[in-house]
Amino acid sequence: MNGQFTIGDLRPSRYFIGIAIVLGLLFASIAPESGSNWLMQTVQWQVQTVVPMLICILVHIQLSLFRRLKSLNPWLKLFISGVIAAGAFSPIGLLSDVYLANEIIERSILMDCIDEFLAVALPITVCWIAINAPFQLGFQFTKSPISESSEVKSIEADFLTMIPESKKGDLIYLKSELHYLLVVTSKGETLILYSLKNAISDLPKSSGMQIHRSYWANTTMASELEKTGREGKLLMNNGDTLPVSRRYLQALQEKLA
Numbered sequence: 410m411n412g413q414f415t416i417g418d419l420r421p422s423r424y425f426i427g428i429a430i431v432l433g434l435l436f437a438s439i440a441p442e443s444g445s446n447w448l449m450q451t452v453q454w455q456v457q458t459v460v461p462m463l464i465c466i467l468v469h470i471q472l473s474l475f476r477r478l479k480s481l482n483p484w485l486k487l488f489i490s491g492v493i494a495a496g497a498f499s500p501i502g503l504l505s506d507v508y509l510a511n512e513i514i515e516r517s518i519l520m521d522c523i524d525e526f527l528a529v530a531l532p533i534t535v536c537w538i539a540i541n542a543p544f545q546l547g548f549q550f551t552k553s554p555i556s557e558s559s560e561v562k563s564i565e566a567d568f569l570t571m572i573p574e575s576k577k578g579d580l581i582y583l584k585s586e587l588h589y590l591l592v593v594t595s596k597g598e599t600l601i602l603y604s605l606k607n608a609i610s611d612l613p614k615s616s617g618m619q620i621h622r623s624y625w626a627n628t629t630m631a632s633e634l635e636k637t638g639r640e641g642k643l644l645m646n647n648g649d650t651l652p653v654s655r656r657y658l659q660a661l662q663e664k665l666a
Contacts, residue, residue, distance in 0.1 A: 421588040422602050428462070429458045429459040434455075436454045453509040461495070461529070464498050466602060468490045473600050483545055483587060487537060487541050488534060494537070495533040499523075499526040502529055568608050569592075572594070575596065575597070576594055576598070579595040579630065580593075580594055581627055581630045582625060582649070583626075584623055586600070588604060589601065589603070592608075593647070605623065620653045620654070626651055628664055631643050631645055634653070639655040640658060641661070
């Protein structure tokens with residue numbers, strides 16, 4: 410399935426946090442506790458939804474940096490990151506129950522954390538996978554089209570400010586990994602929460618071009634284009650080889666020429 414939600418400029422970070430906030434408000438409204446303060450209950454549910462979402466994002470980014478895990482099935486990686494995030498959230502969830510819902514530690518902190526993990530692991534993991542499902546199935550949230558007459562943007566695009574100083578160098582290529590973006594420069598790789606389409610629109614057209622559904626390449630950093638049938642492979646000067654789909658092959662050949 411390859412489609413797009415044409416709903417305007419919606420970055421992944423807004424998508425995830427927005428869903429978490431809405432879920433928190435929804436749970437607070439459909440599961441009211443008698444005698445409890447509505448405001449405190451709402452705050453508790455926001456903790457129970459927003460914090461796990463942030464932890465899931467951070468865990469998934471960290472896991473994606475391990476080369477051995479990059480080859481795993483994307484659904485499996487989402488499952489693993491969801492379970493790990495649930496474990497990391499368990500003590501936070503327990504503390505929120507104690508201080509915001511006035512619950513008590515019944516046995517010990519360790520045993521109650523285990524109980525909390527068993528209670529939240531399934532809903533957190535299922536919600537994490539479900540929220541990521543549109544990206545995994547090929548849907549993308551896109552910006553509204555930009556006029557051709559728009560002024561060319563500087564190479565200092567918004568997403569480049571999210572890269573650590575130690576990794577800032579000459580931009581070589583971008584790779585889409587679900588809702589994350591792998592930014593490869595002459596100084597290394599960084600995985601950030603950003604979409605490929607938004608990144609491409611942030612860059613000046615003269616800096617490079619999209620060569621595949623999941624790749625953008627800085628054509629000045631390309632060393633060789635190898636045509637294989639109706640598709641191709643682009644060798645970058647850092648040694649990486651990028652796939653070139655037949656949709657972009659002719660345009661890439663013309664640009665390199």
